[in-house]
Amino acid sequence: MRFILIDKVLSLEPGNAIVTAKSLSLAEEYLADHFPTFPVLPGVLLLEGLVESASWLVRLASDFAHSMVLLKQAGNVKYKSFLAPGSRIEYTVTAKTLEADASSFSGYGQADGERIVEARFALRHFNLADRDPAMARVDKNVIESMRQRWRLLSND
Amino acid sequence: MRWIWIDKFVAFDSGKCASAIKNVTLAEEHLHDHFPGFPMMPETLMIEAMAQTAGILVGQAMDFKEKVILAKIRKAVFHDFVRPGDTIRLDAQIESITQEAAGTTGRITRDGQPIAEVDLMFSHIDQNLAGKTFPKENFVFTGMFESLVRDIIAGGAPAESEHR
Numbered sequence: 001m002r003f004i005l006i007d008k009v010l011s012l013e014p015g016n017a018i019v020t021a022k023s024l025s026l027a028e029e030y031l032a033d034h035f036p037t038f039p040v041l042p043g044v045l046l047l048e049g050l051v052e053s054a055s056w057l058v059r060l061a062s063d064f065a066h067s068m069v070l071l072k073q074a075g076n077v078k079y080k081s082f083l084a085p086g087s088r089i090e091y092t093v094t095a096k097t098l099e100a101d102a103s104s105f106s107g108y109g110q111a112d113g114e115r116i117v118e119a120r121f122a123l124r125h126f127n128l129a130d131r132d133p134a135m136a137r138v139d140k141n142v143i144e145s146m147r148q149r150w151r152l153l154s155n156d
Numbered sequence: 157m158r159w160i161w162i163d164k165f166v167a168f169d170s171g172k173c174a175s176a177i178k179n180v181t182l183a184e185e186h187l188h189d190h191f192p193g194f195p196m197m198p199e200t201l202m203i204e205a206m207a208q209t210a211g212i213l214v215g216q217a218m219d220f221k222e223k224v225i226l227a228k229i230r231k232a233v234f235h236d237f238v239r240p241g242d243t244i245r246l247d248a249q250i251e252s253i254t255q256e257a258a259g260t261t262g263r264i265t266r267d268g269q270p271i272a273e274v275d276l277m278f279s280h281i282d283q284n285l286a287g288k289t290f291p292k293e294n295f296v297f298t299g300m301f302e303s304l305v306r307d308i309i310a311g312g313a314p315a316e317s318e319h320r
Contacts, residue, residue: 001185001186002186002189003186003187003189003198004189029158031159032159033298033300034159035296035298036295036298037291037293037295042204043207044200044201044203044207044229045200047200047203047229048200051199067191067194070237071199071200071232071234073234074229074232075229075232076228076229077229078227078228079228138193142191142194145193
């Protein structure tokens with residue numbers, strides 16, 4: 001599969017909050033394994049949707065200063081219900097802190113008015129060149145790919 | 157991609173603890189999106205690898221009769237990222253287990269160095285979530301996991317083995 005777990009951005013308050021959506025389709029291969037007679041979006045990919053949503057808040061707030069925006073910590077990630085093919089989930093993520101090299105968020109996902117997931121999590125942001133100056137070109141390429149992906153998600 | 161995030165068990169002590177390994181390789185398609193030009197294993201999939209290690213441990217403790225579903229990530233903390241060519245080791249322990257639920261703690265390492273700690277909560281969904289309907293058969297522990305658990309069921313705990 002591809003590893004892009006949100007489809008579009010619905011609204012954005014820079015530095016503060018973002019709302020995104022992911023539609024789930026039976027055409028996604030991994031649903032054949034999870035589970036054969038009960039296909040649902042795996043719980044960790046619900047968290048991934050929240051993390052990806054938050055990462056755009058980070059990238060936009062810093063004008064894509066860092067190539068790497070990674071999950072540092074997650075806590076109290078609660079699964080309330082299942083997301084089945086044919087549904088669309090909307091993720092709402094709010095920044096609690098947003099600093100140069102770290103950030104923290106709370107978020108939830110909802111489908112048809114039903115709460116599916118809730119989570120609190122923190123990200124860390126850095127460039128590979130911070131550790132190894134020779135990696136500066138890799139940073140630049142990753143950042144350019146992320147700018148392109150943002151244009152795709154935001155219809156910018 | 158398939159939805160199986162461990163390659164084999166290297167230790168299994170029924171009802172107590174289990175250890176599995178996963179090789180991370182450029183042959184896995186999703187790595188090329190995360191991130192383009194600098195592939196690494198997504199942290200959320202490392203949580204899933206732990207959920208599968210711990211989930212099978214919990215499932216086996218109940219003779220694979222319960223549908224064991226991830227209900228909560230109590231805590232996940234990451235110390236370093238994991239790249240193609242790396243092998244990660246997942247050590248899971250059962251902290252509590254009842255008819256309805258189970259709690260596990262876990263550690264992920266690479267060559268003995270800490271990568272993450274992941275503590276989870278599982279639900280035996282037939283005993284919970286009243287009102288929702290699920291397929292009768294155990295859709296969680298399907299044939300896909302057979303090759304992973306065959307040795308565990310047949311011979312009990314496999315001996316600790318070198319995996320390199």
